Amino acid sequence: MTYSELSELIVRKQSYLCVGLDTDLQKLPHHLLTEPDPVFTFNKAIIDATADLAVAYKPNIAFYEAQGPRGWESLQKTLDYIPVDCFTIADAKRGDIGNTSGLYARTFFNPTAAGLNFDSVTVAPYMGADSVTPFLEYAGKWVILLALTSNSGSADFQRQAVGEQELYQVVIETAKRWAGPDRLMFVVGATQADELSRIREIAPDHFLLVPGVGAQGGSLADVSRHGLTAHGGLLVNASRSILYASNGLDFAEQARAEAKALQTEMAKYLNS
Amino acid sequence: MTYSELSELIVRKQSYLCVGLDTDLQKLPHHLLTEPDPVFTFNKAIIDATADLAVAYKPNIAFYEAQGPRGWESLQKTLDYIPVDCFTIADAKRGDIGNTSGLYARTFFNPTAAGLNFDSVTVAPYMGADSVTPFLEYAGKWVILLALTSNSGSADFQRQAVGEQELYQVVIETAKRWAGPDRLMFVVGATQADELSRIREIAPDHFLLVPGVGAQGGSLADVSRHGLTAHGGLLVNASRSILYASNGLDFAEQARAEAKALQTEMAKYLNS
Numbered sequence: 001m002t003y004s005e006l007s008e009l010i011v012r013k014q015s016y017l018c019v020g021l022d023t024d025l026q027k028l029p030h031h032l033l034t035e036p037d038p039v040f041t042f043n044k045a046i047i048d049a050t051a052d053l054a055v056a057y058k059p060n061i062a063f064y065e066a067q068g069p070r071g072w073e074s075l076q077k078t079l080d081y082i083p084v085d086c087f088t089i090a091d092a093k094r095g096d097i098g099n100t101s102g103l104y105a106r107t108f109f110n111p112t113a114a115g116l117n118f119d120s121v122t123v124a125p126y127m128g129a130d131s132v133t134p135f136l137e138y139a140g141k142w143v144i145l146l147a148l149t150s151n152s153g154s155a156d157f158q159r160q161a162v163g164e165q166e167l168y169q170v171v172i173e174t175a176k177r178w179a180g181p182d183r184l185m186f187v188v189g190a191t192q193a194d195e196l197s198r199i200r201e202i203a204p205d206h207f208l209l210v211p212g213v214g215a216q217g218g219s220l221a222d223v224s225r226h227g228l229t230a231h232g233g234l235l236v237n238a239s240r241s242i243l244y245a246s247n248g249l250d251f252a253e254q255a256r257a258e259a260k261a262l263q264t265e266m267a268k269y270l271n272s
Numbered sequence: 273m274t275y276s277e278l279s280e281l282i283v284r285k286q287s288y289l290c291v292g293l294d295t296d297l298q299k300l301p302h303h304l305l306t307e308p309d310p311v312f313t314f315n316k317a318i319i320d321a322t323a324d325l326a327v328a329y330k331p332n333i334a335f336y337e338a339q340g341p342r343g344w345e346s347l348q349k350t351l352d353y354i355p356v357d358c359f360t361i362a363d364a365k366r367g368d369i370g371n372t373s374g375l376y377a378r379t380f381f382n383p384t385a386a387g388l389n390f391d392s393v394t395v396a397p398y399m400g401a402d403s404v405t406p407f408l409e410y411a412g413k414w415v416i417l418l419a420l421t422s423n424s425g426s427a428d429f430q431r432q433a434v435g436e437q438e439l440y441q442v443v444i445e446t447a448k449r450w451a452g453p454d455r456l457m458f459v460v461g462a463t464q465a466d467e468l469s470r471i472r473e474i475a476p477d478h479f480l481l482v483p484g485v486g487a488q489g490g491s492l493a494d495v496s497r498h499g500l501t502a503h504g505g506l507l508v509n510a511s512r513s514i515l516y517a518s519n520g521l522d523f524a525e526q527a528r529a530e531a532k533a534l535q536t537e538m539a540k541y542l543n544s
Contacts, residue, residue, distance in 0.1 A: 024375075062366075062373075063375060066386055067386065068379075068388075069341035097422065103334040124367060126396050127423060151370060151399060155400065170432060174428055
């Protein structure tokens with residue numbers, strides 16, 4: 001999906017909602033546990049209930065990997081089921097030396113490898129240029145680079161002073177040399193809304209993937225005020241608050257209600 | 273495996289060699305490709321040929337993940353086959369917010385999850401304390417934290433000046449507060465041997481996992497001179513130079529010859 005296609009999708013759906021498919025077998029409604037593949041059955045119902053409200057889906061790979069080979073099968077089926085008018089994100093936070101990052105890129109971008117064909121993957125910046133650029137060798141695919149994350153540990157290194165800047169700003173400035181806003185996004189936690197204005201100064205056109213609304217306590221209003229651009233420029237992720245809105249028979253209906261509430265609020269910000 | 277068990281193993285085997293099982297289907301000897309699981313058949317032969325010379329094995333997870341579910345099965349079988357007197361490292365470079373890192377820890381450390389029971393996992397530090405500490409909740413298991421990596425991109429962020437130090441030094445100093453040398457190692461590339469003396473000043477007792485000897489050009493002599501301690505303190509990894517010493521019928525024999533040459537050199541440094 002291109003930059004302009006994603007922007008148009010946001011306008012059409014009046015939404016910049018990303019649904020995080022962090023599907024935890026231990027939190028699923030009990031009536032699904034007798035299904036042959038409970039994780040896929042659950043994801044399918046969540047996707048059916050939210051596909052008109054969301055512009056993106058983001059499975060966090062840890063949740064699938066923790067189930068071993070059958071987790072990867074659930075992931076393949078889930079990805080295949082996501083409608084083509086939704087942007088897909090492998091939230092994998094990978095990064096290794098060049099030839100190894102090339103294999104991770106192959107895993108998530110080349111369907112003949114591991115059966116996966118995501119639009120984008122999240123990448124950790126610590127190992128620098130040659131750990132990131134192999135992901136950019138796939139035409140039309142995106143890198144979403146960790147910049148300023150939503151967790152408390154983000155203070156440990158990301159906010160260390162490097163000259164006049166903080167490390168996460170150096171990461172953004174440096175990565176801008178590797179790809180333009182048409183191939184590169186940044187992860188910025190919703191709990192870091194105060195920093196969004198500074199980030200928009202150095203990355204005015206890049207999409208930002210913003211987790212941390214919902215269970216982690218970030219404010220959609222604050223994120224939208226500081227982060228929205230003329231092209232949208234935001235993908236705001238919610239996972240637990242949507243997936244586990246109910247653990248009864250009505251889980252999909254309640255998930256839709258949560259997603260609808262976020263989308264309605266987003267429509268308001270898009271038009272103000 | 274405990275710190276003292278690992279130290280004793282190094283003395284007994286007269287080796288601090290780690291064999292990196294970066295098994296690439298595209299580089300395997302042709303005669304193995306008709307096997308039901310060529311990756312496992314290859315690994316089994318490499319392990320048989322090197323188990324008396326190596327103290328550790330390190331599968332890089334990217335190589336298995338890129339094969340999808342069957343790659344995870346090859347990984348499970350390989351890990352089960354590694355003798356109990358060898359330390360095992362999941363080279364995964366994972367790291368996410370706390371609850372998600374907990375799932376990655378479960379993947380590699382809890383055999384009831386993904387069928388894997390590694391002694392240790394490599395972790396990326398960028399997301400800070402709560403992305404690393406979930407891996408430390410498993411008694412007897414180790415975190416091997418990226419500090420100063422072997423690739424050219426290590427200059428981009430790891431060597432940025434943070435106050436009087438470089439970022440990688442801040443990472444080491446900070447992580448020392450999370451666990452002692454009995455649970456925490458650091459990754460330092462063999463191509464960074466000049467920095468090893470400085471690292472030994474701030475981490476005199478920690479084991480260092482040192483990739484980059486062999487195909488990447490690092491010197492075993494330099495690494496050993498600056499990195500060895502009274503307790504060993506080093507695991508030096510070689511992957512491609514051992515695995516692909518030959519791609520003929522004699523691949524295991526040639527792999528052993530490469531491993532033997534490294535072990536012989538290591539015995540000399542251990543006794544000098």
